[in-house]
Amino acid sequence: MQHNKVLILDFGSQYTQLIARRVRELNIYCEIHPFNKIPTEIESFKAVILSGGPSSVRAENAPHPDLSKIRGHMPLLGICYGAQYLSHFSGGLVAPSDSREYGRTNLSYIKVNEPLFNHIDTGSQVWMSHSDTIKKLPTNGLLIASTKDVENAAFIIEGEQTYGIQFHPEVYHSTDGKQLLENFLVHIAKVNQDWTPQSFVEETVEALREQIGNDKVVLGLSGGVDSSVAAILLHKAIGKNLYCIFVNNGLLRKNEFESVLTQYEGMGLNVKGVDASARFLDALAGVSDPELKRKAIGRVFIEVFDDEAHQIEDVKWLAQGTIYPDVIESVSATGGPSATIKSHHNVGGLPDFMKLKIVEPLKALFKDEVRRVGASMNMDEGILGRHPFPGPGLAIRILGDITAEKVRILQEVDAVFINNLKSWNLYDKVWQAGAILLPVNSVGVMGDERTYEKCVALRAVESTDGMTADWVNLPYEFLQNTSNEIINKVKGVNRVVYDISSKPPATIEWE
Numbered sequence: 474m475q476h477n478k479v480l481i482l483d484f485g486s487q488y489t490q491l492i493a494r495r496v497r498e499l500n501i502y503c504e505i506h507p508f509n510k511i512p513t514e515i516e517s518f519k520a521v522i523l524s525g526g527p528s529s530v531r532a533e534n535a536p537h538p539d540l541s542k543i544r545g546h547m548p549l550l551g552i553c554y555g556a557q558y559l560s561h562f563s564g565g566l567v568a569p570s571d572s573r574e575y576g577r578t579n580l581s582y583i584k585v586n587e588p589l590f591n592h593i594d595t596g597s598q599v600w601m602s603h604s605d606t607i608k609k610l611p612t613n614g615l616l617i618a619s620t621k622d623v624e625n626a627a628f629i630i631e632g633e634q635t636y637g638i639q640f641h642p643e644v645y646h647s648t649d650g651k652q653l654l655e656n657f658l659v660h661i662a663k664v665n666q667d668w669t670p671q672s673f674v675e676e677t678v679e680a681l682r683e684q685i686g687n688d689k690v691v692l693g694l695s696g697g698v699d700s701s702v703a704a705i706l707l708h709k710a711i712g713k714n715l716y717c718i719f720v721n722n723g724l725l726r727k728n729e730f731e732s733v734l735t736q737y738e739g740m741g742l743n744v745k746g747v748d749a750s751a752r753f754l755d756a757l758a759g760v761s762d763p764e765l766k767r768k769a770i771g772r773v774f775i776e777v778f779d780d781e782a783h784q785i786e787d788v789k790w791l792a793q794g795t796i797y798p799d800v801i802e803s804v805s806a807t808g809g810p811s812a813t814i815k816s817h818h819n820v821g822g823l824p825d826f827m828k829l830k831i832v833e834p835l836k837a838l839f840k841d842e843v844r845r846v847g848a849s850m851n852m853d854e855g856i857l858g859r860h861p862f863p864g865p866g867l868a869i870r871i872l873g874d875i876t877a878e879k880v881r882i883l884q885e886v887d888a889v890f891i892n893n894l895k896s897w898n899l900y901d902k903v904w905q906a907g908a909i910l911l912p913v914n915s916v917g918v919m920g921d922e923r924t925y926e927k928c929v930a931l932r933a934v935e936s937t938d939g940m941t942a943d944w945v946n947l948p949y950e951f952l953q954n955t956s957n958e959i960i961n962k963v964k965g966v967n968r969v970v971y972d973i974s975s976k977p978p979a980t981i982e983w984e
Contacts, residue, residue, distance in 0.1 A: 477664045479503035480518040482511065483801075484526030484536050484554045490798060492524060492552070492643040494839055494937075495654055500666040502837075505801050508538045520548040520662035523555025525641065529605050530554065530561040537562070548634040548662035553603055556637030559630070564612035567605050570623075575602050577646055580626065582619040589627065589636055590618060591656045593649040599626070599640035600647045607639060634661055670842070670849035674706065677834055681710035685790060690832060691782045692792035693774075694719040694744065695864065696733040699794030699835060701856045702847040704742055706834045707792055709850075716788065717742050718781045720774060723750025724866030724875075726891070727884040736853060749777045757868060757875040763984035766875070770865045782829075791829040795836045796843060841937065860905045861939065869984040873912035878965075883910045885963040886929050893955045894933070903945050906933040909972070909983050917967030926967040929959065934981055942976040 479496055483489045483505050496503040506512055508523075521543050528535050536558075543549055544559075551559045561567040580597045583590045599620065607625040610616065618627035618638075627638040636657065642650030658664045690707060694700045694717045707715045719737065721730040730746065737744045756769045782788055835843055840861075847857045863869055867887070871879050886908040894900040909930040917924040931952075936942035956969040972979075 476502040477519040480521045481505045482508045486525035489524040495643045500668045502668040508536050519664045523551040525553030530557045545633045551637040559637045560607045560611045566609035568608045570606035578620045584617040587617045598648045600644045670845045678710045688789040689714050690790040691716045691788050703794040703834050717744040719746050721748045722753040724868045727888040761874045790832050792832045795833040871910045882965045903933045904936040915968045924967045928968040930970045930972050932972040944973045
């Protein structure tokens with residue numbers, strides 16, 4: 474089945490992925506492409522959205538794509554920079570605003586019977602984020618909405634289905650933003666709402682059968698949501714020709730290797746568990762630098778995985794649980810190099826000796842969509858609701874060098890923290906939680922004796938996609954009980970602290 478597609482041209486806004494997620498929530502399929510790499514088969518799209526961005530249209534090097542095959546040929550919505558672009562290069566005037574227009578404001582005027590604002594009332598809250606403003610509308614531009622400070626908050630170019638808005642409908646603070654996107658895509662552009670988890674499963678399974686045929690596929694399972702959902706989709710498509718390998722790198726949570734293997738076997742998957750913990754710990758001996766730790770773990774994983782893959786005769790494909798944000802982030806919106814914050818957790822850059830073709834069943838999905846697809850296949854809630862866990866595991870939660878004793882301490886601490894979150898019904902209210910072993914010994918008193926032992930930090934954040942995150946305000950009583958239990962039960966720890974930093978400026982993990 475051919476879905477109606479929506480194209481989002483990315484001008485570098487921090488909110489571009491949010492636009493895509495809002496469109497997907499309307500059960501409409503969309504793709505993000507950099508503004509300077511417009512797809513050649515443009516006629517396969519039913520509507521186009523221009524994102525915001527950090528540039529000024531008045532700058533010499535302002536992003537300036539050729540929209541001649543889009544504008545006037547299909548419905549077009551410019552958001553923020555996109556709206557200013559449509560004005561500035563089409564007879565309008567964009568100038569610095571008298572005051573930076575940022576934050577919540579309300580619509581003070583909406584043109585009567587304007588389809589873009591159907592079911593949206595005057596007074597509706599919108600979110601602004603720009604330092605330039607449209608002073609004069611483009612040729613044939615017609616004003617359709619204003620706020621108290623921004624006269625030209627929204628316009629239509631007469632004779633075309635071309636709209637511009639100077640606020641962000643995709644962010645949570647724009648209360649009727651989803652309604653506006655629905656008005657544009659469903660009622661103006663006539664896009665079908667047929668992108669559902671069920672349709673994704675049916676089409677993906679069919680496409681995988683066609684792509685893979687009778688070939689064998691090997692997949693590295695992690696116990697996480699992405700690799701597990703990828704495994705079930707492949708299992709539906711090719712059954713026993715899927716060979717899953719679950720590697721214990723010695724840096725998993727307490728008892729996780731055994732419990733996850735049992736879960737997978739209950740799902741009917743063809744899984745082999747490989748305990749390579751000693752091999753990983755040997756490779757990490759004396760290594761303290763976070764990047765070097767990640768690289769050592771990645772290298773050993775590939776070696777172990779390759780050893781196991783070679784034992785499967787005639788394997789042709791390597792399956793990966795790559796999801797859409799990984800794909801987007803690998804293409805810089807400006808066409809230039811993006812800053813590397815840290816090496817990605819996924820196994821990237823496979824060595825030449827692994828001559829396998831790659832299959833990525835989830836590369837079109839966001840994390841929340843992966844969970845919905847898993848739920849539509851009746852997958853175990855325990856796996857679908859599992860917090861994200863970094864590929865390098867506890868290695869990047871032990872600051873400094875790694876030893877078996879440090880791993881033991883952190884596994885015990887982490888088990889107390891996670892089990893308590895579950896027993897207090899807090900686990901599902903948290904996006905990700907874990908403990909960090911600090912390279913600090915502190916003085917304590919236990920009984921009548923002074924101790925000089927380890928300090929651990931607890932971290933719990935709420936987020937929708939991991940791009941931004943806020944620390945969770947866990948109840949004091951919970952923190953008090955958890956701290957007491959850790960200090961009483963875990964030999965080697967005498968101090969517990971709670972991390973109250975948000976992302977940005979801090980990252981979710983400490984390394």
